[in-house]
Amino acid sequence: MAAPGGPMRLKEWLIAQIDSGRYPGLRWENRHRTLFRIPWKHAAKQDYRQQQDAALFKAWAIYKGKYHEGTDKADPSTWKTRLRCALNKSTDFQEVPERSQLDISEPYKVYQIVSDGTWAAEKDGDTQSPVEDQQGSAVGSPEEDTHRGSVEMSQVSPSPLLSVHPTERDCWLHVRLYYCDVLVKEVTTRTAEGCRITSRPVPADSEWLYGPSCLEQIEFPPPRALGGSGRVIGMTDVLERLLPHLERGVLLWVAPEGVFMKRQCQGRVYWNGPLAPHRDGPNKLEREKTYKLLDTQQFLQQLRGYLSHGQPMPQYQIHLCFGEEYPTSIGQHFQKLIMAHVEPVFARELLHHAQRMGLTLLRDCPQPCAPSTSSHIPHVLRQLCQP
Template sequence: GRKRNRHLHLKEWLVAQIESGKYEGLCWEDEGKTMFRIPWKHAAKKDYKQTEDAALFKAWAVYKGKYKEGRDRADPTMWKTRLRCALNKSTDFQEVPERNQLDITEPYKVYRIEQDLSHHDSSRSLQLKTLPNYSKHFVHPSEQQNAANFRMEVRLLYQGQTVTKVITESLDGCFILQGHVPLGNEQIYGPCSAQQLSFPSPGSAALPDCLAEAMNRLLCHLERGVLLWVAPDGVFIKRFCQGRVYWSGPLAQHADRPNKLEREKTCKLMDVPSFLNALQNSLQGKGPTPSHEIELCFGEEYPDPNVPKTRKLIMAHVLPLFAVELLQRFSLGQTEEKHQNLTSNAKGKKID
């Protein structure tokens, strides 16, 4: 039972630390308490003192059970990376770079607490209760169950031809990018434990020379790529590359014109509670099967009513596997007859 009580979200935990006044330099930036400063001293600085300057990062590692005094080696750089990644991935926070002061004696970063998401929490828990067995696993998962829920099938397509297909295994998600994430740049790129999916060279698809050239030009601008991950409440993406990225998916604003991803902003592509809700309605015959497919288009506008997607140079097709598995599970459960057909179609593959 001890674990259950410990689960404050990062937002509640951080606000409690700011209010406690225990950490030098961790304080509110404005009277309305919408922004806060977080001390950000580099470990290589002469006046860096681990006990003080790493205290907050260490506290988060201890809180999350990642560091235990006397058991684990002290690793201030890793602690800082963990908290920074948690801040970057959370939709509750947005960094305010223009207020950062990184070149002064006591450097700090400023983050804004995004208010508009806080009131969804109660409706979220209500919606999740509606598919009791599934959502329970999803929200309080065992490690193994956990990993399964966060996997995605990602396909990269060059002019409609699949050139790579992977099932992601990392809880930190997946980088789709040109080349590799440079080591030591976690403050820019987020967690290095995210799986890396590099664009294959255009030569791997049978493309005419003029197209291969255009693709090479486009790939140059995709070096920092996008980071894509599944969290308990949805599928998220953050664009780092210079090249523009467009998308379609369950939360896309437009179905018939382009949806652009803003650079270095976390964007939600799919909402789990809405999906579970729609699935429930669908099972009761009150609505269509909910959509769960996400498409990314690199360097060209998408959706684009004038150009079929098979003509787009570089696309990614993403399926969150928890949704695929749920749809399979429930459509199998509907009728015995359907189940017989599917089992025979599966050519001996075991379907539970």
């Protein structure tokens, strides 16, 4: 417990907010006050209301001294990430994903306070149906998670998925960095909070400028340290002049709705991908604006068409180009100085498994469901293609 008059820990602070009744949708789920619900609407939704939907996240940022109203620029996505990271790091809380509802008009997540005992001891009849009671596990079954389509992956989004969570891989991103079309780094992110692609390490105690420290950092390597490729060596001076402009980087994360990005760096960034507005001309990313680069439901619908009707293969690759316009006209290819290729792991594995399953799944399909982990991919594909 915090000392009298001292700052409260997250557990104490959050209990006080629940009891206050100040935030619509923030409430206890059971009479023992061990389960509680937090409203969790994504900022990309059309009916998002910042004043109401970001109120709790903003309050935590103010309490921690990370946001000063009237002075700092409002940043709801960062506020949300900060509370998410705090919940993820705390030993007092455990997310209960099978109780969460993230695909409804007023989505919410359910957490359990676990510091006074293991969550499995909680079998309260106030909120559990007989089916839920029989499951009795902090981790829902693959069938349940897939059917509900309610497992949130990550946003600035980002969500605390623990290592035991069956959908841990859904938030992973496979990132390749290139100089002059030469691969210089390849990384698969392992954090639910997302990643930052940047040109230098993030300074300590600088969240106010760089964003949440829990994001995985992916740094472009120093060009002079690479050697080997004549193309890179010949452009070293140019690369070293461009890289400092990418210092604050770009943020990438996976959410239930798809893949999102925010450009923070001063240098220009262009992109191409499934939702790009232009195929034969440049798509510029404006600074401090959140963009949706891939839509989960669209990808699943296209995958369904690919499996059932032989329609074109769904696209999921995202290309980022730093400092130069991209893409160029159709049929033209110019060697780009700095690029990143990004693939959401869930989409890549679903497509690859679908190709391996081939004709066995060619039936009419129901409404698409949410992506699941690699070990559950066959089930997801069968769900997509059941009559």
